[in-house]
Amino acid sequence: MSRALVLAGLLAVAPVAxxxxxxxxxxxxxxxxxxxxxxxKARRSMFGSxxxxxxxxxxxxxxxxxxxxxxLAMPAASYLGEELLRVLDCKEQVQAAQATDxxxxxxxxxxxxxxxESRPNVTGKSTVTASQQLADxxxxxxxxxxxxxxxxxxxxxxxxxxxxxxxxxxxx
Numbered sequence: 390m391s392r393a394l395v396l397a398g399l400l401a402v403a404p405v406a407x408x409x410x411x412x413x414x415x416x417x418x419x420x421x422x423x424x425x426x427x428x429x430k431a432r433r434s435m436f437g438s439x440x441x442x443x444x445x446x447x448x449x450x451x452x453x454x455x456x457x458x459x460x461l462a463m464p465a466a467s468y469l470g471e472e473l474l475r476v477l478d479c480k481e482q483v484q485a486a487q488a489t490d491x492x493x494x495x496x497x498x499x500x501x502x503x504x505x506e507s508r509p510n511v512t513g514k515s516t517v518t519a520s521q522q523l524a525d526x527x528x529x530x531x532x533x534x535x536x537x538x539x540x541x542x543x544x545x546x547x548x549x550x551x552x553x554x555x556x557x558x559x560x561x
Contacts, residue, residue, distance in 0.1 A: 467560060469534070470545045476538050480507045485534060488515040493530055493549060493558055496520065510539045518546070526553030529561070 465486040466474060473485060488501040492515040495501075505511035519531035529550040536543045549558040 468549075470547055470560075472543055472545050473534060473536055476536060476543055477511070477513075478505075478507055481505050481511055481513075485513050485515070485536065488513065489532055489534065489549075491515075492517050492532060497530075508538075510537075512537050523550075523553075527551055527555075530558065 465479075465482040468486040468489045469477075469482060474482065477485060484503045484505065488503045492499045492501040495517065497517050497520050500514055500516040502512065502514040505513075513534065513536040516533050516535075517530050518533050521529045521531075523529060527550060529548055531546060532549055533544060533546045536545075548561050550561045551558045
């Protein structure tokens, strides 16, 4: 019963969050252009992180199909650190988030590389470098993102965790 209420609440708020937030993942799906400036990036980063953390926690604890389907609609900001949000455009943020997701599915040692579809001198990769089993049965992964923009490398480690029985990970 509580799962149904949580899911119904999230689905009811999703259209409002999409309109207010205008995250690049949603903007791409709606066919809108990715036009960023520093003010938009800062606002998107802040709201994306908040929504991603809240949604990831709720959906991660739900598990099952609902958690998996809904986590696909989560903002890229929920997978990426502030440093990467600043240097990547919205299309690249989606690519980087997808690489992180793919690498986590492979486990420790898995590396997934990507090349920007929107800028010529931008590449990146996500590598799962460690796994930790938690006492409560949950799991955490350490994922290292490396992004190179015009020869300048940015390396950002992050910790992704999921609760016992959950399907999806959330950045902590």
